[in-house]
Amino acid sequence: MVADNLKVKSENSKIRNSLCLFCSLGCGVSLRDEGKALAYAQDNPVNKGALCPRGHYNLELVNHPGRLAEPQIGKRKVSWEEALTFIKQELQPFRKDEVGCLVSCLLSNEAALAVARTAQALGVKNVLTAGAAADLEAYEGNKWTVPGAELASLDHLEKSEALLIIGDILSRSPVLSRRINQVKYGKRGNQIVVIDPNQTRTTWFATDHLACRPGTEPVVLAALAGALPAEEAAAICGIAAAKLEQTAAAFRTAASGTVIYVPQSKRPRNDLGVYYVKKLAAASPNKKYLVYYLFGNTLGVNTVIDREIPDHPTYHELLGKIERGEIKSLLLFGEDISAGHEELQKKFRMLKFVVYAGYFESESPAIYDNSIILPLASQFEGGGSYVLADGSLAACEPIVPAAGSVPLEKICGLLADCKPGRNDARECVGQGPVTKAKAEAEAEGEVRAVRAAEQGPVKPITYFGNNQLVGNFFWFQVNKNG
Amino acid sequence: MAKRVFLNLDLCCGCKSCAAACAYGHHLQSLLGHSQLKAAELPLHCLHCDQPACAAACPNEAMKKMADETVQRSQYRCVGCRSCSVACPFGVIQPDLAKHITPKCDLCLDRLAEGEIPRCVATCTSGALSFAEVDEQIADRNKNLISVRMLANFVGRRR
Ligand code: SF4
Ligand code: SF4
Ligand code: SF4
Ligand code: SF4
Numbered sequence: 001m002v003a004d005n006l007k008v009k010s011e012n013s014k015i016r017n018s019l020c021l022f023c024s025l026g027c028g029v030s031l032r033d034e035g036k037a038l039a040y041a042q043d044n045p046v047n048k049g050a051l052c053p054r055g056h057y058n059l060e061l062v063n064h065p066g067r068l069a070e071p072q073i074g075k076r077k078v079s080w081e082e083a084l085t086f087i088k089q090e091l092q093p094f095r096k097d098e099v100g101c102l103v104s105c106l107l108s109n110e111a112a113l114a115v116a117r118t119a120q121a122l123g124v125k126n127v128l129t130a131g132a133a134a135d136l137e138a139y140e141g142n143k144w145t146v147p148g149a150e151l152a153s154l155d156h157l158e159k160s161e162a163l164l165i166i167g168d169i170l171s172r173s174p175v176l177s178r179r180i181n182q183v184k185y186g187k188r189g190n191q192i193v194v195i196d197p198n199q200t201r202t203t204w205f206a207t208d209h210l211a212c213r214p215g216t217e218p219v220v221l222a223a224l225a226g227a228l229p230a231e232e233a234a235a236i237c238g239i240a241a242a243k244l245e246q247t248a249a250a251f252r253t254a255a256s257g258t259v260i261y262v263p264q265s266k267r268p269r270n271d272l273g274v275y276y277v278k279k280l281a282a283a284s285p286n287k288k289y290l291v292y293y294l295f296g297n298t299l300g301v302n303t304v305i306d307r308e309i310p311d312h313p314t315y316h317e318l319l320g321k322i323e324r325g326e327i328k329s330l331l332l333f334g335e336d337i338s339a340g341h342e343e344l345q346k347k348f349r350m351l352k353f354v355v356y357a358g359y360f361e362s363e364s365p366a367i368y369d370n371s372i373i374l375p376l377a378s379q380f381e382g383g384g385s386y387v388l389a390d391g392s393l394a395a396c397e398p399i400v401p402a403a404g405s406v407p408l409e410k411i412c413g414l415l416a417d418c419k420p421g422r423n424d425a426r427e428c429v430g431q432g433p434v435t436k437a438k439a440e441a442e443a444e445g446e447v448r449a450v451r452a453a454e455q456g457p458v459k460p461i462t463y464f465g466n467n468q469l470v471g472n473f474f475w476f477q478v479n480k481n482g
Numbered sequence: 483m484a485k486r487v488f489l490n491l492d493l494c495c496g497c498k499s500c501a502a503a504c505a506y507g508h509h510l511q512s513l514l515g516h517s518q519l520k521a522a523e524l525p526l527h528c529l530h531c532d533q534p535a536c537a538a539a540c541p542n543e544a545m546k547k548m549a550d551e552t553v554q555r556s557q558y559r560c561v562g563c564r565s566c567s568v569a570c571p572f573g574v575i576q577p578d579l580a581k582h583i584t585p586k587c588d589l590c591l592d593r594l595a596e597g598e599i600p601r602c603v604a605t606c607t608s609g610a611l612s613f614a615e616v617d618e619q620i621a622d623r624n625k626n627l628i629s630v631r632m633l634a635n636f637v638g639r640r641r
Contacts, residue, residue, distance in 0.1 A: 038503075039598075040604035040605060042604065050499065050607040050608075051499060051502075051605050051607075052497060052499050053497070053501075053502040056499075056502040056503065060506075174607040175607045176607075177493075177497070177607050177608035181608055181609065185492070201495050201496055201497070204495070204496075
């Protein structure tokens with residue numbers, strides 16, 4: 001009988017618990033048979049076994065037949081020794097300021113620290129993090145200190161009587177829907193207000209939907225936080241002043257509440273949005289905030305890089321340097337951000353030498369001309385510590401053997417002969433985010449500028465990285481049109 | 483009575499995690515279709531009917547009511563004619579013509595044999611899916627047939 005065979009198999013296979021760290025929620029997952037089968041971690045407090053489609057992609061990384069196992073020079077497979085001599089020899093002719101370095105926000109704190117230390121050892125200053133552009137913008141806003149603003153835990157979210165959601169959280173992380181349902185159906189009178197210009201999955205669950213003009217969410221938030229007169233805000237965002245005042249009062253008087261901010265790349269000034277979310281949370285008792293990052297370790301990687309290399313360039317500065325030919329060589333850690341991004345590929349063609357450490361072969365032909373590709377271990381093979389959306393530190397232990405791929409810490413060690421210890425990164429992150437010394441008044445002045453930003457040219461959407469990674473997965477390819 | 487997968491329309495957020503989980507357990511072919519409504523992408527689960535119209539329509543006896551009261555499709559007998567897909571009154575069989583196979587929920591028999599719940603129920607992010615005795619759910623049937631949220635959004639839409 002089929003059933004009997006299956007029983008025997010399940011007795012032999014060992015279940016290993018781990019975390020999905022593809023986004024900043026950190027859901028629990030279980031893998032069986034060395035990662036070949038998926039079991040659901042039903043007793044994990046974060047997700048109770050639930051996984052979003054992206055979480056399934058993440059698990060597919062383990063044992064994916066397309067994964068790199070050996071270093072490659074162009075399309076040619078080579079040994080590690082040959083690869084390292086090649087890198088050393090190719091990097092030699094460049095000056096230190098001619099080398100740039102990009103580290104993905106999906107990597108662990110340890111990996112980020114290793115990259116930073118390698119960059120310091122090599123004397124490279126052009127180090128930058130690569131993630132969703134909106135996430136990075138929101139991270140900038142997160143640095144502005146607002147006294148009294150506290151990060152919400154998921155338990156606080158679940159027990160809140162009022163939720164204020166900015167953006168489409170249920171499309172980004174449906175795993176939170178169980179908790180949002182708890183608020184919606186838990187007690188009569190609970191309110192869920194969604195601020196979004198569109199009808200989305202999240203607005204389905206809203207008790208009230210504030211449809212503002214696209215891109216004016218920071219203005220709505222400023223009005224709700226009392227930093228902008230309601231009439232003035234109403235003229236910009238298109239929501240009646242009375243409605244804004246009523247919403248603000250209802251949120252203020254609720255016994256407990258959570259503001260959830262979802263950075264979205266079509267919205268200008270996510271940093272201001274996060275700043276006002278913090279002000280809103282600090283304004284009345286028992287209100288907290290949560291910023292959801294699409295890339296798992298946006299908080300951790302950025303904190304580490306900011307601390308270790310304080311004078312690193314911004315994204316546009318780095319691109320400008322590549323375009324002007326000031327940067328001739330690039331070290332890409334984690335992801336090839338130019339995949340599926342034609343403008344970036346054009347810029348990357350000007351590079352003389354690229355080192356790319358990733359999970360899959362890069363899709364962008366620009367990388368192939370003169371490059372070396374190193375196989376990178378995924379979180380399930382390499383492990384590491386990650387900073388989640390609620391500010392907690394999650395430790396992920398390696399649970400499956402890596403078939404040829406190597407953790408980034410080790411790659412960096414080989415590159416620069418520096419071996420940072422595991423604990424270093426935890427210390428570095430434990431000190432909380434770097435704070436940005438910025439006058440409140442300045443930020444308040446800037447929110448009025450959103451009106452100008454809204455009418456100006458549409459900001460190009462730089463949503464890089466994720467597409468290439470996800471594009472490699474079977475389920476995505478089979479269901480691309482579904 | 484047998485256990486079946488039930489959907490609570492008030493809770494489902496249309497995330498398709500259930501379809502992803504189904505695909506991962508079934509050779510990357512999701513056996514679970516989603517309604518194509520723009521506003522509400524709800525999963526369409528096979529009910530494993532008492533008198534399955536799909537089985538009656540099948541010219542090749544590929545679709546059959548089994549002894550364990552589930553309706554199963556035999557991959558080897560199926561010729562991909564899509565008769566079942568047309569016959570099913572609930573539209574749950576969404577044919578994948580490119581592959582010449584017709585996906586149909588098997589109620590995750592492999593997991594049931596191990597004493598686990600089906601994949602889609604285990605992974606449902608909102609708690610909308612449940613795996614329960616049919617009798618228990620009958621009392622609650624109104625909940626599964628009509629939804630306050632649906633009505634509010636379709637009928638009473640304010641904008
Ligand atoms: S919500 Fe985030 S952490 Fe959870 S399964 Fe999805 S991608 Fe992974
Ligand atoms: S496919 Fe349709 S007709 Fe066949 S058992 Fe399922 S619900 Fe009934
Ligand atoms: S019960 Fe199993 S086969 Fe049926 S839809 Fe759910 S996951 Fe797919
Ligand atoms: S996983 Fe649950 S919430 Fe998501 S579409 Fe399926 S039934 Fe709905």
